[in-house]
Amino acid sequence: MPRLVSHPDEVKIVTSRFGKGAAKIDTYLELGGYASxxxxxxxxADWIINEMKASGLRGRGGAGFPTGMxxxxxxxxxxxxxxxxxxxxxxxxxxxKDHLIFLHDPHAVIEGTIIAGMAIGAKTGFIYLRGEYxxxxxxxxxxxxxxxxxxxxxxxxxxxxxxxxxxxxTGAGAYExxxxxxxxxxxxxxxxxxxxxxxxxxxxxxxGGPTVINNAETIATVPHVLAMxxxxxxxxxxxxxxxxxxxxxxxHIERPGVYELPMGYSLRRMIYEVGGGxxxxxxxxxxxxxxxxxxxxxxxxxxxxxxxDQVGKAGSMLGSGGVVVIDDQTCMVEFALRTIQFxxxxxxxxxxxxxxxxxxxxxxxxxxxxxxxxxxDIDNIQYLAENMMGxxxxxxxxxxxxxxxxxxxxxxxxFEEHLHGKPCPFAHHPEVELV
Amino acid sequence: xxxxxxxxxxxELAARFDALVERYPARRSALIPMLLYAQDEVGYLSDxxxxxxxxxxxxxxxxxxxxxxxxxxxxxxxxxxxxxQVCTNISCMLRGGYKIxxxxxxxxxxxxxxxxxxxxxxxxxxxxxxxxxWAPAIQVNYDFHDELTDEQVDAILADYRSHEQKAGSR
Numbered sequence: 233m234p235r236l237v238s239h240p241d242e243v244k245i246v247t248s249r250f251g252k253g254a255a256k257i258d259t260y261l262e263l264g265g266y267a268s269x270x271x272x273x274x275x276x277a278d279w280i281i282n283e284m285k286a287s288g289l290r291g292r293g294g295a296g297f298p299t300g301m302x303x304x305x306x307x308x309x310x311x312x313x314x315x316x317x318x319x320x321x322x323x324x325x326x327x328x329k330d331h332l333i334f335l336h337d338p339h340a341v342i343e344g345t346i347i348a349g350m351a352i353g354a355k356t357g358f359i360y361l362r363g364e365y366x367x368x369x370x371x372x373x374x375x376x377x378x379x380x381x382x383x384x385x386x387x388x389x390x391x392x393x394x395x396x397x398x399x400x401x402t403g404a405g406a407y408e409x410x411x412x413x414x415x416x417x418x419x420x421x422x423x424x425x426x427x428x429x430x431x432x433x434x435x436x437x438x439x440g441g442p443t444v445i446n447n448a449e450t451i452a453t454v455p456h457v458l459a460m461x462x463x464x465x466x467x468x469x470x471x472x473x474x475x476x477x478x479x480x481x482x483x484h485i486e487r488p489g490v491y492e493l494p495m496g497y498s499l500r501r502m503i504y505e506v507g508g509g510x511x512x513x514x515x516x517x518x519x520x521x522x523x524x525x526x527x528x529x530x531x532x533x534x535x536x537x538x539x540x541d542q543v544g545k546a547g548s549m550l551g552s553g554g555v556v557v558i559d560d561q562t563c564m565v566e567f568a569l570r571t572i573q574f575x576x577x578x579x580x581x582x583x584x585x586x587x588x589x590x591x592x593x594x595x596x597x598x599x600x601x602x603x604x605x606x607x608x609d610i611d612n613i614q615y616l617a618e619n620m621m622g623x624x625x626x627x628x629x630x631x632x633x634x635x636x637x638x639x640x641x642x643x644x645x646x647f648e649e650h651l652h653g654k655p656c657p658f659a660h661h662p663e664v665e666l667v
Numbered sequence: 668x669x670x671x672x673x674x675x676x677x678x679e680l681a682a683r684f685d686a687l688v689e690r691y692p693a694r695r696s697a698l699i700p701m702l703l704y705a706q707d708e709v710g711y712l713s714d715x716x717x718x719x720x721x722x723x724x725x726x727x728x729x730x731x732x733x734x735x736x737x738x739x740x741x742x743x744x745x746x747x748x749x750x751x752q753v754c755t756n757i758s759c760m761l762r763g764g765y766k767i768x769x770x771x772x773x774x775x776x777x778x779x780x781x782x783x784x785x786x787x788x789x790x791x792x793x794x795x796x797x798x799x800x801w802a803p804a805i806q807v808n809y810d811f812h813d814e815l816t817d818e819q820v821d822a823i824l825a826d827y828r829s830h831e832q833k834a835g836s837r
Contacts, residue, residue, distance in 0.1 A: 234801045234813060313692070325756045325795040356692075363703055363740050364796050366809035399690060404703045405739030407794065421695030421724070423737040439692045482758035482799040489800050524757055524795075554799060556757055570760055574794055580737070 234332060237489030239506045243468055243476050245456045246449065247492040250336040255371055257378040260339040268455035270390055272347045280351040284454070286462030288474025292329075293319055293410070293447035294523065294551040296540035299454075300462075303444055305434040306352040312441035316348045316357035317419065317433075320448040321403055321410040323362055324523035325574060326554025329478035329490050330448040334361065334368035337452060338375035344451035346389065346396050347458065352444050355395045358419060359448075363404040373400050407578035411626045412445040414580065425580050426626035449478055470496025473539035477553050481507040484514065484559035496537035503534065503557055514559040518642075522551025524571050525631030527638030528558075548638070563658035564646045568639035569597040575632035586629035589620040593636060600647065603654055610647050614640045675719050680708050684723055695724050702735050710745045739794070747782045747789030749827045751775075752806045755792050758799035763815075767803050768792055770820045787831060788824070 236251050244250075254260045272280050284300030291297045306314060318341060322330040333341060345357040359376075361369050376398050379385045389396050401419055403409055409418045413427035416438050437443025453475065457465045466474035473495035479502060480490045486508030493502065499521065503509065510516050516531045521538070526549040529536075536542045543550040558567065576590035596613050599605055613636065620633040640647065649657055674681045683704070687697040698720070705716050712735055714728075721728040735741045751771055755764040772778055775788050782789040798804035801813035805823075812823055 234798065234811075322797050323795060326758050326799050327795075328797045328799045328801070331797045362797065363738070364806060364809075367811070401696075402700050402703055403738070404699050404741050406737065418699060419696055420693060421698035421734065423734050480800050482802060483761040488802070520757070554758075556761070556799075558761065562761065567757065567760075570755070570757055574756055577739075577794055 234328070234335065235489065236332075236336075237487060237491065239491055241497070241501070241506055242492050243494050244492055245460075245465075245468070245476050246333070246340070246453050246478060247336075247490075248456075249340070250332060252336075254337050254339060255335070255375060257339060257375065257382060260337075264459065265339050265455075266343055266384055266390075268458035269343045269346045269350075269384065272350050272458055273390055273392055273394060277351050277353065280347060280458070283458055283462035284351070286466060287457040288462075288466040288469060288472060289450065289453055289457055290473060290540060291447055292449035292453070292477065292553070294324065294525075294549070296550060299446065299450055302434065302446070303348065303351045305432070306442045306444055307435065308353065310353075310442050312439070313356065314352055314354040314441050315438045315443045316345050316352065316354050317412075317415065317438060317443055317445045318345055318357065318359040318448055318451050319410060319412065319415055319445055320359060320361040320365070321406075321415060322365075322448070322552075323407040323410050323578075324525060324552045324554060325571075326480060326482055326520060326523045326556045327552040328480050328482075329553060331365065331368065332478070332490050333448055333452045334365065334372055338368075338372045339379065340452040340455055341372065341448055342375055342379050342385070342398060344446075344454035345398055346384070347454050348444055348446065348451065349396045350394065352442070354444070355397060357396065357398045358401055358438070359398060360401045360403060360409075360415060360419060362409075363402050366402070369400060369402050376400055407574075408580045408626070408628055411628065414626065415445065416443065423580070425582050428625055468494050470494070470537055470539045470542070472541060477538070477550075479538065480552075480554045481557065482554065483520075483557040484511045484562070485509075485557040486511050493538070495539040496542065499529070499534040499536050499538050499555070502538065502555065507557065510557060510559050512559075514561065516557065517560045517562055518558040518564065518567075520554075520556040520558070520635070522549050523554040524556070524574065525549075525627075525635060526551040527634050528564075528642060530642055549634075561658065563601070563656050564639055564643040565597065565601045565650055566656065566658070568636060568643075569594070569601050571635050571639075572597055572632060575628065579628060579632070583624035583626075583629060585620045585623040586632065589616055589629065590632045592616055593632065600650055601656055603650060603656065605647070605651055607648075607651060610640060610644065613647075675715055676705065676708060680704060688723060695726060698724055698726075698731065698734060699738065702731070702738075702741055706741060711742050713743075745782070745786070746791075748787050748831070749807050750789045750791065752791045752793040752796065754794070754796045754798070754802070754804050756795040756799075758795070759802040759804060762802040764803040766817065767805065767815050767820060770817050771824075774820065774824055787828070 409424040
């Protein structure tokens with residue numbers, strides 16, 4: 233069972249029911265559950281969307297798109313059925329927040345899905361979880377069954393004329409499926425290869441119908457937004473970044489864990505106060521601020537507030553909120569290699585710049601780390617990554633290129649130290665397979 | 668012979684599949700769950716499994732294979748009864764994921780994608796399994812084991828072995 237952590241600076245909204253047995257519907261109801269869905273049902277779609285817009289809630293999957301605005305893009309009239317699709321494919325390295333949401337508060341996801349359905353006029357919602365999360369899928373399935381028993385899902389939800397069905401879907405291992413159009417492909421029983429946009433899912437999505445796709449954390453936040461009121465939720469966060477965020481502190485940190493902190497919370501304070509500093513009193517070397525695809529930050533760059541805009545201004549991204557802390561004993565070439573190995577493995581292979589780019593980056597970095605690199609390789613790695621940027625249909629190519637550029641630019645000296653037959657100065661994992 | 672009698676799967680799983688294909692706006696939405704659940708029961712996606720799933724959905728076996736080969740969890744030959752999946756991605760790597768992987772290799776005498784001679788264990792180095800804050804983490808089949816130490820590697824293996832012996836002596 234994943235350990236729960238706590239810190240006085242936390243503002244527990246989404247995590248308020250964690251550790252309280254809220255996976256059981258009676259407990260969830262005792263803790264105020266499903267009140268937001270009932271209220272949404274009586275207030276109607278326009279009210280829901282206005283509250284969501286006022287909340288400043290931005291997509292927690294990583295892109296940070298305003299949720300209320302996303303919902304408002306769905307056409308009111310549609311010949312084809314509309315759908316809500318919840319993205320619980322959580323696969324970005326450094327990210328495990330949805331894991332806890334499904335474990336401790338599955339009904340919040342269901343309630344959020346119902347509310348999203350009311351907002352856009354959908355009768356069906358899908359909750360897609362990565363296949364590795366089998367025990368969580370079973371928890372969510374049990375929760376869905378409970379919601380059906382109580383009449384919160386089905387033909388006449390909460391005794392109304394409104395219908396809403398929820399289907400829980402398992403994945404089978406694929407990072408790329410976390411990309412929204414690949415997610416729809418996977419749910420339609422196909423390879424998780426992205427679709428060309430436009431048309432955007434809000435217009436042509438699942439089975440050709442208008443579809444709203446939200447991250448599981450975003451959806452689990454929705455009932456809280458309606459309970460607090462959009463404006464009150466917005467006030468918790470920073471400017472244009474409403475509310476809180478589930479930050480996952482991992483790596484060389486004294487107290488790793490998922491912490492719910494207000495948007496805009498200081499990264500320095502997050503590492504040194506909330507997380508207890510670098511493990512073993514070591515020195516900080518670098519921080520990956522929002523999952524493995526976000527460019528690395530140096531120790532002198534951590535005096536920023538953790539919201540989409542401030543981290544963007546610092547040259548990185550808030551991404552999925554997975555903060556990976558790296559100490560001074562770490563080889564950044566090895567770290568770059570392990571990062572790119574992942575993207576090479578996960579590239580779906582459709583777009584050539586991504587398929588070939590990740591492969592050549594992996595080969596170059598593998599050779600480099602083993603001490604067989606040349607001076608020119610460093611520029612080549614940078615050149616390869618630069619030429620992947622913006623040249624693929626989905627963001628996976630960028631997700632591989634962006635961190636690579638960060639590592640080369642900010643740790644060039646460390647790359648140079650691997651040159652001329654020198655073994656990795658850190659010698660952490662010397663036996664590498666040469667390709 | 669009726670269609671039910673011709674199934675490879677247990678009656679429970681066959682019934683589950685009958686319901687699954689009717690659940691979605693399109694039958695083939697059931698494909699990926701079916702492949703995974705079939706693998707859970709049979710152990711891997713044999714030609715016969717692929718043929719039956721293709722028939723149930725109403726697509727060609729080639730089409731099924733085309734989809735199945737995309738997904739990392741799906742396999743086309745048997746794994747061990749206990750499939751040990753060790754995450755070595757960044758958060759786990761920083762907290763000793765590779766050491767854990769090496770320890771499993773030593774103790775089991777197999778490498779990545781290897782299966783022990785008795786068929787009890789198989790080993791895989793896997794990408795991020797969503798347990799970054801409880802690193803290093805592994806999964807044995809679907810069970811997570813978090814915050815591992817070298818010693819716990821031995822304890823985990825001993826646990827599954829003794830579980831197996833108990834099951835065998837019944």
